[in-house]
Amino acid sequence: MSAIVETAGLTREFTVRDGPRRRRLTAVDDLTVRIEPGEAVGYIGANGAGKSTTIKMLTGILVPTSGTVTTCGLRPVKDRRRLARQIGVVFGQRSQLWWDLPVRESFRILAAIHALPAAVERARTDELVERLEMADFLATPVRQLSLGQRMRAEVAAALLHAPRLVILDEPTIGLDVLSKQRLREFLIAMRRTDGTTLLLTTHDMGDVERLCDRVLVVDHGRLAYDGDLAGLGRTTGAERVLVVHLAAPSPDLIGIPAARHLSSEAHGLSQRLAFDAETTTAARVFAAVAERVEVLDFTVEEPDIEDVVRRIYAARR
Amino acid sequence: MAEGVTVRARLRPYRVVLAARASSQTVYRANFVLDLISSLLAAVVELAEVWVLFHAVTRLGGLEFHQILLVFGLADLAFSLADLAFGHCDNLPTYLRAGTLDVFYLRPQPLLLQLVTSDISLRRLARAAVGLAALGAGLAVNDVAWDVGGVALLVVALVSGCATFAAMFVLAGGLQFFLVDGAEMTSAFVYGGRYAATQPASVWSRPLQVVFGFFFPMAFTGFLPTLRLLDLPAPAWLPTWLGWCGPLAALWAWALALLCWHWGVRHYRGGGG
Numbered sequence: 001m002s003a004i005v006e007t008a009g010l011t012r013e014f015t016v017r018d019g020p021r022r023r024r025l026t027a028v029d030d031l032t033v034r035i036e037p038g039e040a041v042g043y044i045g046a047n048g049a050g051k052s053t054t055i056k057m058l059t060g061i062l063v064p065t066s067g068t069v070t071t072c073g074l075r076p077v078k079d080r081r082r083l084a085r086q087i088g089v090v091f092g093q094r095s096q097l098w099w100d101l102p103v104r105e106s107f108r109i110l111a112a113i114h115a116l117p118a119a120v121e122r123a124r125t126d127e128l129v130e131r132l133e134m135a136d137f138l139a140t141p142v143r144q145l146s147l148g149q150r151m152r153a154e155v156a157a158a159l160l161h162a163p164r165l166v167i168l169d170e171p172t173i174g175l176d177v178l179s180k181q182r183l184r185e186f187l188i189a190m191r192r193t194d195g196t197t198l199l200l201t202t203h204d205m206g207d208v209e210r211l212c213d214r215v216l217v218v219d220h221g222r223l224a225y226d227g228d229l230a231g232l233g234r235t236t237g238a239e240r241v242l243v244v245h246l247a248a249p250s251p252d253l254i255g256i257p258a259a260r261h262l263s264s265e266a267h268g269l270s271q272r273l274a275f276d277a278e279t280t281t282a283a284r285v286f287a288a289v290a291e292r293v294e295v296l297d298f299t300v301e302e303p304d305i306e307d308v309v310r311r312i313y314a315a316r317r
Numbered sequence: 318m319a320e321g322v323t324v325r326a327r328l329r330p331y332r333v334v335l336a337a338r339a340s341s342q343t344v345y346r347a348n349f350v351l352d353l354i355s356s357l358l359a360a361v362v363e364l365a366e367v368w369v370l371f372h373a374v375t376r377l378g379g380l381e382f383h384q385i386l387l388v389f390g391l392a393d394l395a396f397s398l399a400d401l402a403f404g405h406c407d408n409l410p411t412y413l414r415a416g417t418l419d420v421f422y423l424r425p426q427p428l429l430l431q432l433v434t435s436d437i438s439l440r441r442l443a444r445a446a447v448g449l450a451a452l453g454a455g456l457a458v459n460d461v462a463w464d465v466g467g468v469a470l471l472v473v474a475l476v477s478g479c480a481t482f483a484a485m486f487v488l489a490g491g492l493q494f495f496l497v498d499g500a501e502m503t504s505a506f507v508y509g510g511r512y513a514a515t516q517p518a519s520v521w522s523r524p525l526q527v528v529f530g531f532f533f534p535m536a537f538t539g540f541l542p543t544l545r546l547l548d549l550p551a552p553a554w555l556p557t558w559l560g561w562c563g564p565l566a567a568l569w570a571w572a573l574a575l576l577c578w579h580w581g582v583r584h585y586r587g588g589g590g
Contacts, residue, residue, distance in 0.1 A: 012587070014587070056419070059422065059423060060422060061419050061422045061423075061586065062586055062587050063586045063587050065587070077586065080422065081425040081426065081427070082425070084422075084423055084424055084425040085425050087423070089423050091416070091419065091420070093416070094415065094416050094417055094419060094420060095417070095420075096420040096423070098337065098341075100341050101337055101341055105337055108333065108337075109330075109333050109334055109337055112329050112330045112332075112333035112334075113330040113333075113334075113424050113425070113426065114424075114425065115326060115329070115330070115425075
């Protein structure tokens with residue numbers, strides 16, 4: 001099967017006016033990446049790392065300075081209108097709904113824009129309304145929606161024409177915990193039932209952890225990492241942390257094999273030990289601790305992805 | 318027959334958007350009526366300006382007030398109709414700044430058609446009513462030859478005038494891609510052009526005659542057809558058959574507008590240009 005997204009040496013430069021002088025800024029630099037149908041890819045990086053520029057080139061909004069890009073087998077700039085029928089995009093900050101019209105009306109207009117037959121339109125709208133729990137606010141004008149409601153409506157709007165590729169640019173930005181969770185659950189279910197390919201940019205590492213099976217890290221326009229989430233932690237040597245709660249105050253647990261004592265709280269009642277998942281396991285560290293002291297409870301903290309990304313950046317400079 | 322169906326289907330997205338826009342404006346009836354009234358007042362004030370001017374002079378550029386009324390009516394009605402359909406191209410800077418233009422790129426229709434059909438300002442109907450009234454009055458008080466040629470000239474002038482003004486809106490839109498705060502500058506020729514179009518071109522200074530006579534062909538929307546319609550003597554440098562050349566002016570304006578639009582879009586997408 002052919003790739004959904006395929007880029008080769010994709011590069012985009014901008015001319016920036018810096019006072020009287022002009023200088024060239026490379027927003028995306030020699031990006032070569034291939035995304036297969038059905039994948040869920042997290043595209044992460046700092047602000048200005050080139051994420052939005054990449055998305056604009058994938059969708060045909062921006063013309064690449066050099067290199068090639070194919071999306072859904074089409075050339076995005078040349079075949080923009082055909083491509084538009086196959087992709088769904090949510091820009092977290094830009095609404096594609098009509099702010100003064102009821103949500104239902106926006107869906108009706110978008111169905112006309114995508115030339116959906118009446119029966120398909122009804123079935124698809126009903127399905128999305130049910131799965132995204134939008135029945136309560138279908139008749140509400142978009143401008144009166146809460147952010148969480150609006151974002152669900154935006155996602156539904158992007159999915160109405162059942163696109164093969166869904167691109168979400170910061171979909172959970174500003175959402176409360178519950179709204180975030182709902183949206184993620186919907187996206188997981190959507191992938192399971194429809195096999196939709198998902199490309200997601202986000203600052204929220206929870207999104208990546210919950211939704212993505214592959215991560216692309218971009219730094220200064222260059223691809224800094226391409227692989228799974230666990231591998232990302234391994235590559236950067238980010239450590240997992242075992243937190244133990246003890247029965248009695250104890251001295252710092254120093255000298256546990258392959259583990260490092262990070263901190264103690266409450267006179268040593270609660271202690272944190274870092275370990276490298278490559279060289280040992282949580283069970284082994286736990287066993288070594290339990291030999292010395294009585295443990296009441298414990299948790300294992302996964303590497304903080306933001307920290308991981310920071311480490312990637314640091315290592316590259 | 319099959320072709321008719323596809324054309325209908327192709328037009329449906331635009332029709333649905335426009336219908337929704339139109340109905341949303343009339344939902345708040347009182348609001349809509351106020352909008353209409355304010356729009357009407359603005360148009361009446363502009364007509365009054367011309368009338369006041371003729372209290373000071375009896376002739377302007379070789380035309381008397383009742384003749385100017387026809388120039389004003391023709392140009393103003395053409396402009397108002399273009400404004401109704403294309404006026405919200407003025408919103409482009411807002412779309413550009415908010416990034417909402419990108420949303421148009423994600424829909425399977427041509428960009429310019431989406432922009433043009435993205436809205437319709439029904440309040441501008443009030444403006445068109447004033448233009449129509451002025452035109453009606455102008456036709457009534459003047460000695461118009463109501464033969465086939467006269468009627469044809471009137472229709473040709475109105476349609477091509479409307480197209481010319483519409484092109485001005487598109488032209489201005491195309492320039493917005495380059496100008497960060499360019500609305501003031503483009504308003505100068507869009508609204509300045511409208512103002513110029515409602516005046517006799519013979520009073521313009523020579524540079525204005527070049528700019529609004531030919532580059533932005535405003536003289537073709539009101540002044541030149543009126544000269545021809547009333548069989549008035551034209552200034553020495555203008556042959557009267559130019560009154561029939563509205564369609565050529567519209568074609569020129571649209572060529573300029575589309576060039577500018579494509580240039581702007583190319584710039585926006587960063588394809589060089």
